[in-house]
Structures are given as C-alpha cells and as structure tokens.
Amino acid sequence: MATWWAASARAGLRAWALPSRLRRLSDISSARNGDLQATLEPDPVLFSQEHNALQESLRKIIDKEINPFIDKWEEAGQFPAHKIFKILGQAGFLGVDKATEYGGMGLDFSYSIAVAEELGNIRAGGVPMAIGVQSNMATPALSKFGSNELKQQFLVPTIAGDLVACLGVSEAKAGSDVANIHTTAVRKGDDYVINGDKMWITNGCQADWMCLLANTSDAAPHKNKSLICMPMKLPGVHINKKIDKMGMRSSDTAQIFFEDVRVPCKYLIGEEGMGFTYQMLQFQEERMWGVAGVLKPLECLIQETIDYTRQRKIFNQPVLYNQTVHFRLAELATEIELLRSLLYRAVALYIKGNDVTKFASMGKLKAGRLAREVTDSCLQFWGGMGFTNEVLVSRLYRDMRLISIGGGADEVMLSIICKYMDTIPRKM
C-alpha cells in the first residue's frame, strides 16, 4: 500500500464514496506511521525550486516503491538492490552530480545533498545507506579521475542502475587505520593479481563491481595505494558471509576474500599510488552525504515522539506536558537545525571548489553524536513501547548508532579536526 488513493482503490471505494480527508489521513498513517516533515516549506538557503521539485519526485518513489516493503526487507536482512536502483536510476537519482555524457545530470553537489536529505524519509537506515554507497561513495573517484573507457564500462551502468556498486576500503585488520590495509594488487603482465580481504562491505552480497582500495607497491603507506574497479563475478572473489548486524538490517554487509583475482590493469582509477589521496577526497563527499542523511530521520523521530507523548497519558496528563519532555525535544530540534546549517555551509563552500575536510569532519562527528542523543532521548519518552520492534524509534536507535562508527569513527573525525587545530601531540 503506497498512498491513500491507491489504498482506497484496493478497498473498492466508489467514485462518490471517497473517504474524508480525515479517513485518508488514517490510511496514510498506517502506511507511513504519521507524517513528519510535510508541514514545513522547503529550505531557501541552499535549495532552489529545482531542488524541491527533485525532492518531491523522489518522495513519490520512496512512498510507493520503498516504504511499503521496508519491514519485509528489514526482516530478510537484504533489499532488492538491482530492482530499486533501476527505478532510481531511470528517474535520474543515481547520478545527480555526475557528468551528462555518462548519464548523470551534471548538477552540482548540492543536488546530491537534496537527494540524501530526502532519502531520510525512508523508514529504515539501511536502504538510504546502500543508495548512498551506489551514488556518492563508490563513484566520486571514478567519475573525477577515471579514464573515459573505464567510466563507460562502470560509471554509466551504475548511474543507470543496471549495476550495483560497493566500496571496498575496510578490512578485518584495518578499519579506522585505512593506511594499514593489507590487500595487495600486484602487476603481472597486463593484469593486477589481487589477494587479501575486505570487511563490512555494504551492498557486498549483491554488488556487480567494487571500488577497491589495494596496495600496489611497497612505498610509504600513503603513496602505495590505488583504487581499482574490480568486477565481483570473477574467479577468486569469495563472499564469505553476510554479517549479522544489530541495525541497518535491510542493507547487506559482506566479508569478502580475494584469492589470485585477475583484473586488467586498465581498470585502475586515475594514477597508481594515488588511491589513498583519492579515497580521502571521496570521503569528503561521503561524510557530507552522511550528515544530510540523518536530518530527516531525526526530525521525524522528534515529531513522532511529540505525537505519541501527546496522546499517552500518565499521572492524568499527557507525557508531553512534562517540561522535561517538551524542553528536551525543543533542545534537540535546535541542535538538528544547527547541524543542518553547518552542512549547508560546508556544501556551499564545497561547490565553490574549496576543501571542506574540516567542516565535513565536524558535521560527521556531530551527526553521529546527535543521532545517538536524539534516538536515545526519544526512545526514553516512549517507555516500554520504545523498547519494542513495532516502532520506528527502536529501529532508528539501532540503525543510527552506526553513524558514530562507519565512514570514519567519531574519534577519527576528532583526529582530523585536531590536525586542523594543530593540537596533535608531537613526538618529544
């Protein structure tokens, strides 16, 4: 059931017997458990009418093709990536900021951020994360530094939604410490021969190709890495297991081993030895994208908490009437707006060509911290209901916990910020 009119069609309502608006609202809330952000006009700071039109169109896809099935996917531990990416790709949402000659829309990064924000209306964190990997985490380096031939082969079908992409950076022995990865790609003739492992790979069970970070020489750790487009259906690629996670359950996360996997050298993205640098650049976009992704879910949670605590009566009054409850929610709503402002500032600077590593890292740090505060505070106000699997708050409590860990943990963000502040202790 996607929208009320589709719902009423199924219920066989006749032309004259249209339900009242109130009735429809109850239909919607059973489909979407109450609406959230629909009350505010869109943001004028970073977003134009075109951004809004794009968000409106995306919202329809979410309401029709994604949200009605999300509970099923959460249960199954996987969502149909090829099917959903094809729908998004056909509508142009996977290559918003990519060049038009590769099927993208040629728009600036602010449009990607508008998409990321709107994806927050999906009622689980796993699917937006998977979409983000496809559109803005596995592809920026390829799009910026890849050869034309490589882009035709990998970027074009990824933007179209025909291929599912994943990003292979983390390993069992190296997560935060990206420089310390062990996977190697050794030149043998015209091929790279790849050996090693990757861990925590989003979309890993379904992906057609991986943007792989591997060591291509014995040089210093920041100069010996390369990014390679590696097809997943090759001899020697073993998907060891789908990892059983506490949250982000609709997204499949894989551990993968490589055993003498042969990939043509021409699948190298840009220059050999530049992989670490490219990946750090790629991380900037990934982090801003991540920040954008938390805004709507958190706002939605606050709204749902208001609605729930308003009707839940204890000690003869709504839970919401306790000042500690409504003040806390006001405080958190304020913090979300501050985070949004930081994000928009970072994006505005980024699209003008500035390096925004510091702001992006600050945003990512704050997003992780705030997501934990909001989900925890809201869950508390739901009481026992908050502890069930029937409500969004518990799902987001589990899903959003990842923000402080994935894509660079809070402490990694702090280290980056400290570098800019020049406060990292030097060797005495």
Place this chain on the structure above:
Amino acid sequence: MALRALVGVKRVIDYAVKIRVKPDKTGVVTDGVKHSMNPFCEIAIEEAVRLKEKKIVSEIIAVSCGPQQCQETIRTALAMGADRGIHVDVSGKDYESLGPFQVSKILAALAKKENVNLVLLGKQAIDDDCNQTGQMTAAQLDWPQGTFASEVKVEGEKLKVVREIDGGLETISIKLPAVVTADLRLNEPRYATLPNIMKAKKKKLETVKPSDLGVTLASQVQILSVEEPPQRQAGVKVQTTEDLVAKLKEVGRI
C-alpha cells in the same frame, strides 16, 4: 485528427499534511504548509501525456488558478510532459473565495481561447472535495462530459469513456470536443524524472489575469464557519456475527 488538450492542475495542501483549522474558523491553515499537485490532476496530466505519446494529442497546456506558488504546480506538470503552462493569477480575497464555479468559467474561456478540443481534469480536488469543476466547465462550454473516467479511448471524432459509477462501470461514447474528469484507476502517474524536471525549467509559462479572459470572480458562496470534524468515538469489539446483529438492533441501526 490530433487533439489539443487543456489540463487543469490544482495546487492543494499535500495529502500527508495534518489539516488544522484556523483559530478564527474562517478556513484552514495554509501558511508554511507543504502543498503539491492534487493527485487526481496528476492522473489527468498522465493521461494527456499518454495520449500525446500515442500521437493522439499534439499539445498539452497545463493550467492552474491561484497565487504565484501555483507556478510550481505547473512546473511539475511540465516535468511530467505538458508542453506549456498558463498560470491564471488569482490572489488575496479572490483566491479565498475561488470555487468550482469561477474556475469553470476560467477553464471554459481558456478552452475557447486556446482552441482546444479536450479538457482533462481531475474528478475532484482533495482539499474541498467539490467534484464540480469538470461538470460546470462542460456546462459553460456546452460540451459533452465524461466524468469519473477509468478508461479513455479516442475513436475517430468520438471519445469512448469508461466511467466509474455506483454499482460498476458505464461505457459512454461522447462527441469531441469534450470535458473528461479522471478517476483513481485511469492510470498510475509517472515520476517526474530529473532530466525532465530540468527541461521543464525551459518550457513556456505565461501568466494571465481572469479579467484578461473576460471572467469576473464574484462568488455566490459565503463561508460561515469552518469546523474540525468531530472526534471519532472508540468502537466496541464483538465476538460473533450474532453479537453484531444484536448490537446493531440494540442501537436501532437494523
């Protein structure tokens, strides 16, 4: 014969918004509230676009009556495939009292001015649920009407319309030019794709005033008071059909 189609697209409060009545009971709160295209108008646009794709319609003109913001609704129609837009600028007091009667006069005037032979509208709008504009437009033009359409087919000079009526479906054949209003099952509107949203920016959108069309907006309707619907009382659960029948008898419903 290629048809020219005029399609009405109304800007309404988004279906997902919780409607609130203004404290002074003169209407509902619209400030700062998300608006979007009436879902039935979306179905009407979709049908026009499909007819165009089948080369039955040659041009689609999307029209919306209301304040400046209606242009956004028209842009959505353009992104879905309409060729150009007309914004009939109605604001302030005139907009507050704008109803099916005045809108039908505007649509009729535009239909003549633009020389169209098909007016496609939603069967009703989800804000006032009037279900009158299509019928009134047909009357103003003295054209045949096919309302609550769940299927539309052009057969020569005629239009075959399958209508959703109480108790089933009715198939009628009407002469063109005609007015058709879209019901729920006519089609499933497409998503406006990103490339088309961008293309829509470049399509022509003109603004006219009702007076340019010779239409006066005087309203025959006076709003006395707008009230929240009464709160629904909690129901009772019964175990068996016998219990149900007994209960219904008890409250005098059967």
